[in-house]
Amino acid sequence: TKDVLILGIETSCDETAAAVVKNGKEMLSNVVASQIESHKRFGGVVPEIASRHHVEVMTLVVEEALEKANVTMEEIDAIAVTEGPGLVGALLVGVNAAKALAFAFQKPLVNVHHIAGHIYANAFVKPLQFPLLSLVVSGGHTELVYMPEDGVFEVIGETRDDAAGEAYDKVARILSLPYPGGPHIDRMAANGEDTYKLPRVWLEEDSYDFSFSGLKSAVINLSHNMAQRGEEIQPENLAASFQASVVEVLVGKTKRAVEELGVKQLVLAGGVAANRGLRQAIEDTFVDNEQLDVVIPPLSLCTDNAAMIAAAGTVLYQQGKRGKMDMNAHPNLDL
Ligand code: KG4
Ligand code: ZN
Numbered sequence: 001t002k003d004v005l006i007l008g009i010e011t012s013c014d015e016t017a018a019a020v021v022k023n024g025k026e027m028l029s030n031v032v033a034s035q036i037e038s039h040k041r042f043g044g045v046v047p048e049i050a051s052r053h054h055v056e057v058m059t060l061v062v063e064e065a066l067e068k069a070n071v072t073m074e075e076i077d078a079i080a081v082t083e084g085p086g087l088v089g090a091l092l093v094g095v096n097a098a099k100a101l102a103f104a105f106q107k108p109l110v111n112v113h114h115i116a117g118h119i120y121a122n123a124f125v126k127p128l129q130f131p132l133l134s135l136v137v138s139g140g141h142t143e144l145v146y147m148p149e150d151g152v153f154e155v156i157g158e159t160r161d162d163a164a165g166e167a168y169d170k171v172a173r174i175l176s177l178p179y180p181g182g183p184h185i186d187r188m189a190a191n192g193e194d195t196y197k198l199p200r201v202w203l204e205e206d207s208y209d210f211s212f213s214g215l216k217s218a219v220i221n222l223s224h225n226m227a228q229r230g231e232e233i234q235p236e237n238l239a240a241s242f243q244a245s246v247v248e249v250l251v252g253k254t255k256r257a258v259e260e261l262g263v264k265q266l267v268l269a270g271g272v273a274a275n276r277g278l279r280q281a282i283e284d285t286f287v288d289n290e291q292l293d294v295v296i297p298p299l300s301l302c303t304d305n306a307a308m309i310a311a312a313g314t315v316l317y318q319q320g321k322r323g324k325m326d327m328n329a330h331p332n333l334d335l
């Protein structure tokens with residue numbers, strides 16, 4: 001059979017990304033232009049600045065992705081683009097670029113959900129096996145997603161307030177660490193110990209939902225109370241205590257879902273999947289489970305990129321799913 005070449009485009013947040021992927025698993029190129037430096041001084045992503053940066057570099061990023069893959073637009077089978085969720089102005093830049101290319105080169109469009117992309121990042125490691133469970137943890141999402149088969153997604157649990165990455169970034173701010181704070185907390189936690197008593201929020205016994213805002217408030221209260229008493233907080237230990245609480249709940253709920261649903265494969269996904277504490281805990285928890293295949297994506301594929309969008313797009317393309325030429329950006333799109 002003929003090879004399938006998909007051009008992926010991703011602009012949902014603060015990375016402008018394009019990639020060329022062959023047969024849904026071979027990365028011919030993966031170009032990511034990060035805007036982190038432009039947002040750092042504001043302590044978070046500023047939507048208006050994000051859109052403007054995407055517009056400035058979108059064309060260059062696509063050209064570079066094609067060039068690095070040594071592929072022309074004529075050879076591409078379809079263009080896969082993130083239609084949501086994300087910042088509407090940011091998403092629109094990628095969607096419009098994809099539509100323009102689809103129109104100019106007469107190529108089909110495939111609309112991809114950002115979280116589907118994060119999950120399919122694991123297809124670069126090894127073939128996905130179903131039924132599958134994915135723990136999706138990013139700056140905007142914390143979800144347990146059950147997949148009975150390729151291209152079918154059931155969200156069995158999600159956060160009721162802050163996403164895990166959001167909690168990391170907020171706690172990092174309390175510790176005066178630069179944006180995005182997740183990687184800094186991760187590094188500090190490695191040199192600290194779980195000495196501060198922070199809550200584990202499990203919600204109802206049978207729920208797969210998460211809640212991290214209470215944990216964030218507990219960290220704020222703790223640091224205020226200690227400051228009032230004139231005591232100094234030990235930042236490494238606070239980072240380690242916070243991380244221990246997040247990881248314990250994430251892994252605990254994942255373990256229960258793995259057992260109750262009897263899945264064949266567990267895959268980690270999203271920016272927080274880069275977290276060393278979480279990766280280690282997942283490995284340790286399931287090392288003895290011989291029925292379960294555990295996939296943890298390489299660090300470069302955890303955070304936002306377009307190769308993952310092209311990989312998910314390949315499956316949808318092969319299933320005959322197409323985006324319309326009048327497709328729009330959907331900031332609150334459901335999986
Ligand atoms: O998936 P992603 O790149 O963008 C979204 O779709 O949100 O995730 C970004 C999030 C940020 O909150 C960042 O702080 C977090 O992932 N993150 C980490 C680590 N690396 C990135 N959080 C904890 N530990 C890390 N090593
Ligand atoms: Zn993401």
